[in-house]
Amino acid sequence: xxxxxxxxxxxxxxxxxxxxxxxxxxxxxxxxxxxxxxxxxxxxxxxxxxxxxxxxxxxxxxxxxxxxxxxxxxxxxxxxxxxxxxxxxxxxxxxxxxxxxxxxxxxxxxxxxxxxxxxxxxxxxxxxxxxxxxxxxxxxxxxxxxxxxxxxxxxxxxxxxxxxxxxxxxxxxxxxxxxxxxxxxxxxxxxxxxxxxxxxxxxxxxxxxxxxxxxxxxxxxxxxxxxxxxxxxxxxxxxxxxxxxxxxxxxxxxxxxxxxxxxxxxxxxxxxxxxxxxxxxxxxxxxxxxxxxxxxxxxxxxxxxxxxxxxxxxxxxxxxxxxxxxxxxxxxxxxxxxxxxxxxxxxxxxxxxxxxxxxxxxxxxxxxxx
Amino acid sequence: xxxxxxxxxxxxxxxxxxxxxxxxxxxxxxxxxxxxxxxxxxxxxxxxxxxxxxxxxxxxxxxxxxxxxxxxxxxxxxxxxxxxxxxxxxxxxxxxxxxxxxxxxxxx
Numbered sequence: 001x002x003x004x005x006x007x008x009x010x011x012x013x014x015x016x017x018x019x020x021x022x023x024x025x026x027x028x029x030x031x032x033x034x035x036x037x038x039x040x041x042x043x044x045x046x047x048x049x050x051x052x053x054x055x056x057x058x059x060x061x062x063x064x065x066x067x068x069x070x071x072x073x074x075x076x077x078x079x080x081x082x083x084x085x086x087x088x089x090x091x092x093x094x095x096x097x098x099x100x101x102x103x104x105x106x107x108x109x110x111x112x113x114x115x116x117x118x119x120x121x122x123x124x125x126x127x128x129x130x131x132x133x134x135x136x137x138x139x140x141x142x143x144x145x146x147x148x149x150x151x152x153x154x155x156x157x158x159x160x161x162x163x164x165x166x167x168x169x170x171x172x173x174x175x176x177x178x179x180x181x182x183x184x185x186x187x188x189x190x191x192x193x194x195x196x197x198x199x200x201x202x203x204x205x206x207x208x209x210x211x212x213x214x215x216x217x218x219x220x221x222x223x224x225x226x227x228x229x230x231x232x233x234x235x236x237x238x239x240x241x242x243x244x245x246x247x248x249x250x251x252x253x254x255x256x257x258x259x260x261x262x263x264x265x266x267x268x269x270x271x272x273x274x275x276x277x278x279x280x281x282x283x284x285x286x287x288x289x290x291x292x293x294x295x296x297x298x299x300x301x302x303x304x305x306x307x308x309x310x311x312x313x314x315x316x317x318x319x320x321x322x323x324x325x326x327x328x329x330x331x332x333x334x335x336x337x338x339x340x341x342x343x344x345x346x347x348x349x350x351x352x353x354x355x356x357x358x359x360x361x362x363x364x365x366x367x368x369x370x
Numbered sequence: 371x372x373x374x375x376x377x378x379x380x381x382x383x384x385x386x387x388x389x390x391x392x393x394x395x396x397x398x399x400x401x402x403x404x405x406x407x408x409x410x411x412x413x414x415x416x417x418x419x420x421x422x423x424x425x426x427x428x429x430x431x432x433x434x435x436x437x438x439x440x441x442x443x444x445x446x447x448x449x450x451x452x453x454x455x456x457x458x459x460x461x462x463x464x465x466x467x468x469x470x471x472x473x474x475x476x477x478x
Binding site for chain 1: 427
């Protein structure tokens, strides 16, 4: 694994280009900075300045190479590279609260924006007017939409909200696509149709993710739980109460395994056993540094007693790679079906790349880190 | 006099099982809290770990809720024994069990 400290401030969000040579991130302000990998170092090559509020979401379309960003200024911009300059196009979202997350659809002809306006804006390009327009999905969302993920069929969209629920909607736009064929989530998919809604967990849903096939959706909530709904089992939900602090990001790395991370500052593995419909914790995926075992001086002991009411010699600093909460995970290689590499960014301003090694592809052993 | 270990453990499981978590009656909840506190304080320190290990994940979460409820309304020596329960419950349930005390919609 490799860790790079980009900033002293949190990385609000990030997105990678198709060949993983460039990363776009928001350095906790109104801008988006793009860095390019130059051997072992990272060089900043672009600064995108258009938003009037913090940039809360970035997504980079791999095929068309367009960026979409959204922010607390209630706007979204689609950015196109012209020569060596990124040119923004404003997209009117028609929302009166901050935008919180944005995702391109798999075919890159639409993108979805979740916001504090308690709705999802589905945006698509209207050829005749040379202009991005949007439609709203409102019912029955009751609070801020924190996370979104598209089903591979380009129509279904999973949304995690502060009203404690995970929902799957149809975001079918007849202007840009054919009618979708039936899926295990249902056959009739008019725009805005609610295909699935979880019963309430007790926490804001921070992150949500479809499996590669789209038959499963997983989400993490602020009550330190991880849940998974399986469309092939009549949408039965398996849930796991974790022993950790709340998780903020989750992704599938195979059809049966997930990686999640959050306020404990390290990624961890979970596996789903289809037969029993059970989620289990598969271990921590971070190798702790060897803490130095030197003794404390009398002065240090006294300082510890004064500051922490403890003369404990244990290392008070985190022995994880990230020194603060991990907010986002992205799959770098292998896709969500067979991920061999993923990336985490967090509040410590750092970005880490993790290699996954599948030990025995033919047995049910969970993958682990190299 | 302290009850025998077997009795305390049985009382413990009964109190957890009959917890009025779904009830809206404050009186009922307060009564259950009182009963649970009596059971928890009746345990010998050395028996606490075994009692905690006999619970499943939901049981540990429920126990943690009662421990914090007990902290809210301390009696003469309740906090001391509750801290011992807390230490053992934390070892099994982790910080997640405490997070769920804070986020729970259905209280004890």
